[in-house]
Amino acid sequence: MASGEGSNFEALVHACRNGDIPAEVVLLVVNRETCGALSRATRLEIPTLVLDHRAVASREELDRRIAASFQQRGVDLVVMAGWMRIVTEVLIGAYPERLINIHPSLLPSFRGARAIQQALDAQVRLSGCTAHLVELEVDTGPILVQAAVPVLETDSAETLSERIHQQEHRILPLAVQLAAERLGLLESNS
Template sequence: MATPRKTRVAVLISGRGSNMVALIEAAKDPTYPAEIVLVLSNRPDAAGLARAAEAGIPARAIDHTTFTDRASFDSVLDAELRAADIDLVCLAGFMRIFTPSFVAGWAGRMLNIHPSLLPLFKGTRTHKQALDAGVRLHGCTVHFVVPELDAGPIVAQAAIPVRQGDDPDSLADRVIVQERRLYPAVLALVASGRARLEDGRVVIAESAPDGALLSL
């Protein structure tokens, strides 16, 4: 019997690529349903590019500062992804806002991880936002990307308690641990078809290990 084709994944980064590394490590398992075949960054100095190359994955930069507008950058990025026969795009600290046409072209095939329990605390400085709001739970969310920032259908979340004496750095340190667990688990669900979009919402197969996706 022929081995099923694995989902071909591109990871987009702007910095160190810590979540990218978690995805790469997970994909080393022969039973994992996705393979990381390309890493792209909008910043030539992104440390994650070297980390991807060390793992033997094609990695290159498309410097957004050399483009006159957002649409031109998105067009080149789209061409790179399609030339590599990418099935699914994972944003991992990719600090660019896409044009609506780019998002439409990858609708249902692009995931993002955000360091808050969406719909709370969209945008940046989420850990400070959480502390300022006085919430008792904080965490991270993996969602499908839509044109509105940090607003797509949620696949899964992981939560941590906010402790007395926490500051943005201590919260960030604990949330990133959950991010590195959650993102590979969600990618496996989506790549295997156990998590899918139906009428703008995510449906997860009953056999999926949902208990492993939420940590209090």
């Protein structure tokens, strides 16, 4: 699931295709027709579905449609990679402990939107990213993987965001692997 440019989506597709994760991305759901992730999906030949949140009566209805789309394709794990919508119990209940989010902070610090700007405003020296299982409260749930990124005195939201994105691309495939192993979907290599 993506709302933005889709760089994490693409990193995950490449990790699957390179054999880093014995899995396959079978569908990309976006909520905006202008979402950059759509062009990545087209180039990568991944099926897409646009479910505009403005065209449904409620968040629950959107989540019902999303869950049904994934269930029709036999999806085992769902990844929210830049999905800029709050999900409801409908989707969480359809994929308990199978819904993964990537967030641009070292949770539990700087939850919610604008996490990178929050870190800069707080003048922290260390930020980063977290891949976690989704629970009803925003940006909570068991943490799967985190990566730290130093905050430089010269950083802007854009420069810090770029370095955090590089780490997101690295840890998201690992988080998917860990979640799948935890659920017995893959055999552990250990």
